[in-house]
Amino acid sequence: MARTQPKSYRRVVVGIATVSLLLALWYVATTATGFINPSRFPRPHEVLSAFNFIQTEGYGNGKLHQHVLHSLKLVAMGFSVAVGVGVPLGLLMGYSRRAEALINPAFLLLRPIPPLAWIPLAIVWLGLDDGSKILVIFVAAFVPSVINSYTGVRNIETPITEAARMLGIKGWRLVFEVLVPGAMPMIFTGLRLSLQASWTTLVAAELIGALYGLGSILNQAAQDIFPAMILVAMVFVGVCGASTTWLLGRLENLAMPWRHGRVAA
Amino acid sequence: MTAPLNRKQFWRLTVTGTVAFLGFWYLARLLHFSPPQFLPMPHEVLIKMIDLLHNPFAGATLPEHMLASMKRFGMGFGLAALIGVPLGLAMGWFRWLDDVVTPLFDSVRFIAPVAWVPFAALWFGTGIGGPTLIIFAGAFPPCLINAYRGARDVDIRYLEAASMLGVGSFKTISEVLFPASIPSIIAGLRIGAGLGWLSLVGAELIVASSGMGNLIVRAQSALATDTVMAGMIAIGMVGVVIDVLIRKLERILLKHRNA
Numbered sequence: 001m002a003r004t005q006p007k008s009y010r011r012v013v014v015g016i017a018t019v020s021l022l023l024a025l026w027y028v029a030t031t032a033t034g035f036i037n038p039s040r041f042p043r044p045h046e047v048l049s050a051f052n053f054i055q056t057e058g059y060g061n062g063k064l065h066q067h068v069l070h071s072l073k074l075v076a077m078g079f080s081v082a083v084g085v086g087v088p089l090g091l092l093m094g095y096s097r098r099a100e101a102l103i104n105p106a107f108l109l110l111r112p113i114p115p116l117a118w119i120p121l122a123i124v125w126l127g128l129d130d131g132s133k134i135l136v137i138f139v140a141a142f143v144p145s146v147i148n149s150y151t152g153v154r155n156i157e158t159p160i161t162e163a164a165r166m167l168g169i170k171g172w173r174l175v176f177e178v179l180v181p182g183a184m185p186m187i188f189t190g191l192r193l194s195l196q197a198s199w200t201t202l203v204a205a206e207l208i209g210a211l212y213g214l215g216s217i218l219n220q221a222a223q224d225i226f227p228a229m230i231l232v233a234m235v236f237v238g239v240c241g242a243s244t245t246w247l248l249g250r251l252e253n254l255a256m257p258w259r260h261g262r263v264a265a
Numbered sequence: 266m267t268a269p270l271n272r273k274q275f276w277r278l279t280v281t282g283t284v285a286f287l288g289f290w291y292l293a294r295l296l297h298f299s300p301p302q303f304l305p306m307p308h309e310v311l312i313k314m315i316d317l318l319h320n321p322f323a324g325a326t327l328p329e330h331m332l333a334s335m336k337r338f339g340m341g342f343g344l345a346a347l348i349g350v351p352l353g354l355a356m357g358w359f360r361w362l363d364d365v366v367t368p369l370f371d372s373v374r375f376i377a378p379v380a381w382v383p384f385a386a387l388w389f390g391t392g393i394g395g396p397t398l399i400i401f402a403g404a405f406p407p408c409l410i411n412a413y414r415g416a417r418d419v420d421i422r423y424l425e426a427a428s429m430l431g432v433g434s435f436k437t438i439s440e441v442l443f444p445a446s447i448p449s450i451i452a453g454l455r456i457g458a459g460l461g462w463l464s465l466v467g468a469e470l471i472v473a474s475s476g477m478g479n480l481i482v483r484a485q486s487a488l489a490t491d492t493v494m495a496g497m498i499a500i501g502m503v504g505v506v507i508d509v510l511i512r513k514l515e516r517i518l519l520k521h522r523n524a
Contacts, residue, residue: 101274102281120484
């Protein structure tokens with residue numbers, strides 16, 4: 001995650017060598033020697049043709065980009081609502097001990113329940129449509145947003161808050177010039193955890209029942225026993241997770257220019 | 266930050282918050298916002314939970330489902346900790362191992378653990394092997410990353426002292442790096458246990474034929490919302506118990522280290 005020193009030339013070379021070795025091993029084990037049965041793990045050329053197939057013909061109700069866009073859309077919606085509600089709530093709970101004492105009981109009751117356990121309840125309430133997926137993504141992304149914003153405010157050094165109080169800073173100025181910048185590093189830690197949780201939950205919800213999305217490809221491919229397509233879907237789950245995390249990292253650097261981009265995702 | 270509350274203020278607000286939460290829940294039912302089969306009242310959920318202790322649902326009582334889940338969790342999390350922690354420490358010590366493992370690890374770490382479900386079922390079946398792999402996929406990264414970071418953050422003076430005293434690699438890892446990184450390792454185990462428990466629920470929702478995840482998904486298809494909620498609460502409670510046990514382990518390890 002956060003690696004402060006720049007990656008050295010050596011690291012890159014060894015990294016590329018390792019990954020290439022693994023790919024070569026994959027080819028040898030599945031195609032050249034047949035050591036691994038293709039019904040258990042796909043051969044490289046099968047994965048390529050599965051990728052071509054889903055792009056040109058489509059698989060599981062749509063083409064690859066339709067599935068990817070659908071999943072991205074749901075994550076974006078659930079995540080942004082959760083962040084939009086969770087971060088302000090966390091800031092409020094961090095700032096006001098009254099709000100904390102008032103809200104904490106409900107939060108403590110709901111917090112230990114893993115987000116995936118909400119999926120059946122969401123299906124009972126909202127069916128298998130997009131609404132139930134957005135609800136579970138919201139639940140998943142909400143908790144880390146709140147906790148980390150709360151911790152961020154609590155960890156602001158006392159001299160800073162005392163100086164703000166002495167200077168009579170109040171209201172929105174207090175929020176945007178003291179609390180938000182002070183809690184910013186922790187807020188972004190929370191957002192990154194929220195984003196990961198969103199993807200995990202979405203994939204699980206789509207595996208259980210969906211018409212579109214990466215999880216629905218996984219589900220369809222598992223039912224058809226089509227290992228090459230399973231691998232294609234898994235790769236794209238990883239690609240989506242990595243690229244949205246990268247985007248968040250860029251945003252983090254933009255939001256905190258004083259850190260000079262030292263902390264990359 | 267506002268000033269800390271005194272005890273009386275704190276409890277007054279806490280009780281108000283709890284009452285408000287339960288009050289809204291009851292109110293939603295009493296005002297007929299939702300039909301009873303979709304939103305049972307809190308006490309109905311509690312009664313259902315007690316009922317599930319001896320009356321089976323989906324072929325087993327609540328404790329039996331819990332036991333099935335705990336077995337899978339123990340296997341998956343145990344494997345993740347037993348492989349992840351030593352590997353992380355070794356990566357912190359041997360640079361070549363770090364260089365080799367990190368790119369492999371980085372290329373799979375963004376794949377959500379539940380995305381392993383199809384392969385897990387294909388390779389190891391849906392009994393105990395498949396879910397174990399999924400729990401492993403969830404719990405392994407934090408175990409590895411935290412042990413690695415802990416080992417990298419060890420004060421260089423200890424390592425210099427060890428090397429001056431002619432301590433070998435294996436002993437340096439077990440006698441210097443491991444004890445010095447215990448707080449970081451435990452933090453990793455706690456995160457790993459949380460993610461592992463989450464992945465377990467996912468695996469049981471999708472493939473398994475027993476366990477707490479399976480209980481709630483079967484209750485969902487029977488539209489037994491009270492059982493779904495009772496199951497969710499039980500899942501949350503087990504998660505808390507696991508976390509408490511790991512923190513106990515930390516205290517024991519630290520006491521042993523500081524003795």
